[in-house]
Amino acid sequence: xxxxxxxxxxxxxxxxxxxxxxxxxxxxxxxxxxxxxxxxxxxxxxxxxxxxxxxxxxxxxxxxxxxxxxxxxxxxxxxxxxxxxxxxxxxxxxxxxxxxxxxxxxxxxxxxxxxxxxxxxxxxxxxxxxxxx
Numbered sequence: 169x170x171x172x173x174x175x176x177x178x179x180x181x182x183x184x185x186x187x188x189x190x191x192x193x194x195x196x197x198x199x200x201x202x203x204x205x206x207x208x209x210x211x212x213x214x215x216x217x218x219x220x221x222x223x224x225x226x227x228x229x230x231x232x233x234x235x236x237x238x239x240x241x242x243x244x245x246x247x248x249x250x251x252x253x254x255x256x257x258x259x260x261x262x263x264x265x266x267x268x269x270x271x272x273x274x275x276x277x278x279x280x281x282x283x284x285x286x287x288x289x290x291x292x293x294x295x296x297x298x299x300x301x
Contacts, residue, residue, distance in 0.1 A: 180275065184268030186261065188234045193219055193227045198254060198262050201237060207253035210239075228252060236261060 189195055196217040200208060208216070214224045231237040236258030240251045254262065 182268055182272060184264060185272075186265045186268075188230060188236065189262060189265045191227070193217060193223060194231060197224070197227055197231065197252075198236065198258070201252060201254040202259060202262055205254075207240070207251045210250040210252060213252055231258070234258075234261075 189198060196219075197213060200213055200216045210224065213219075214221065217224065219227070228237060228239060232239060235255060238253050238255055240253070242249050242251060
């Protein structure tokens with residue numbers, strides 16, 4: 169059985185990068201829902217995230233299974249309507265994920281600043297250069 173490295177030994181492991189959230193479409197869905205606390209209809213969410221019906225359904229299923237979103241079936245006149253909402257645990261998990269992303273950005277900016285000779289970090293991410301490998 170392999171030993172887990174201590175955080176000080178692997179400072180860039182970022183255990184908080186949640187695989188459920190870290191997919192582009194699911195990140196879009198959760199960002200949309202957290203900014204609309206009363207929820208969004210399936211149609212509105214589909215449009216905001218630029219997803220097809222099938223894609224959105226699949227990603228919502230993953231998020232619902234993880235208890236991050238809830239879907240409420242209802243009616244709008246004679247038409248069925250699904251409203252999607254972020255759950256309280258989903259909100260907490262999403263905010264923890266954002267905190268980890270913020271740390272990734274701080275670490276990258278700090279490293280870029282050091283390599284550019286800007287120890288104070290004033291240049292931030294502007295010091296990062298895109299490289300093709």
